[in-house]
Amino acid sequence: MVLQVSRVGLVCAGNKIREKSPKSPFIAVSFILSLSFALVTVAKAEEPxxxxxxxxxxxxxxxxxxxxxxxxxxxxxxxxxxxxxxxxxxxxxxxxxxxxxxxxxxxxxxxxxxxxxxxxxxxxxxxxxxxxxxxxxxxxxxxxxxxxxxxxxxxxxxxxxxxxxxxxxxxxxxxxxxxxxxxxxxxxxxxxxxxxxxxxxxxxxxxxxxxxxxxxxxxxxxxxxxxxxxxxxxxxxxxxxxxxxxxxxxxxxxxxxxxxxxxxxxxxxxxEPSTLISLILFGSILLTRSSSKN
Known part of the structure; x- marks a missing residue:
């Protein structure tokens, strides 16, 4: 599965996740951690x-x-x-x-x-x-x-x-x-x-x-x-x-x-941090649903 970020949100592209793929949880965690890091970066930018x-x-x-x-x-x-x-x-x-x-x-x-x-x-x-x-x-x-x-x-x-x-x-x-x-x-x-x-x-x-x-x-x-x-x-x-x-x-x-x-x-x-929070939540839900279907 390939994750892409577009101006309108997050979309999934490419092949479906294979059934019971051990990589799915890893991809989900990596995705969430990446967005979380971006959130921390923005929060630091707003510090005094x-x-x-x-x-x-x-x-x-x-x-x-x-x-x-x-x-x-x-x-x-x-x-x-x-x-x-x-x-x-x-x-x-x-x-x-x-x-x-x-x-x-x-x-x-x-x-x-x-x-x-x-x-x-x-x-x-x-x-x-x-x-x-x-x-x-x-x-x-x-x-x-x-x-x-x-x-x-x-x-x-x-x-x-x-x-x-x-x-x-x-x-x-x-x-x-x-x-x-x-x-x-x-x-x-x-x-x-x-x-x-x-x-x-x-x-x-x-x-x-x-x-x-x-x-x-x-x-x-x-x-x-x-x-x-x-x-x-x-x-x-x-x-x-x-x-x-x-x-x-x-x-x-x-x-x-x-x-x-x-x-x-x-x-x-x-x-804004609120935008990144929304992306994290949406991405988490999206990946969870994808994993549950396989």
Missing amino acids: AIGQSLPEFYIGVDNQITLTRGIYEGLANPNYNRLSLLVAHREGNPHFHGIGTYSYSGPSGNPVVNPTNSNNRIPETSTGLPPLSLIAGKGIFQNSFVSAATGEEYSNLLMQSVATINNSSDLGEQALFNSSGGRWNRSLGNANLSLQLLEISDGLTVANSLGQTILANAGDIYAIGTGDNFSFLPKFLASRPGKYSASFKLVDLSLSWGESGIFNLDFQTVP
Whole structure:
């Protein structure tokens, strides 16, 4: 017997279960355990975000004038004086990863400047992590799937200035702030920061904490704040189950700094626990009936 999951429920396909097949109970148990594991996964996704009190995402300006490593070592940094989206990695040797920063490609003697880099997605592709979870919304987000700080890496989408890290006396935070030779520790000054939407999946929108749509169509620009004094938490809303992506760049309307490279955020919806419970019960009944007929 082959079990298949479809959009309308569970269906049995293939040959009938052979009479007194010793595999039937095993299949039933495996099926129920698989769905139970999925239920636990969803329940964990809705737990408070333990250990995520510190932001993961920061906005900074690239201070590095000349590249110091790789095949383009010694060349002018194409990302110099540009706004940059950064991910803080606090484990081990604290450091930042620039997401979608301007980069070179081609031969070092005649390089091409690109408005992004190979590390331009969240979650970072190198981690092998699945897209960020969009969970069933509540309250003002009811009837939508919404992004949330679930405890998963990268799920806390709060963005602040790198300069805010310098307010901490913690040695680890100071190491992070001054990492990469102080490449990212410059103040944003009087920058008028905005986020520009470049591309977005159908059915996905970006809202504020009040549920008001702030970015919906390619080209839309939303003002984040001025200088180093801002705290921006976008909420991503999906109208139906599926996988979604959105592409952005940071812009400074005061023109103090160059625009950032292009970065992407990837999401997928997670079913409600009640839906998985129904699947478990239905699957159990279905398999029990199949076994009793043989």
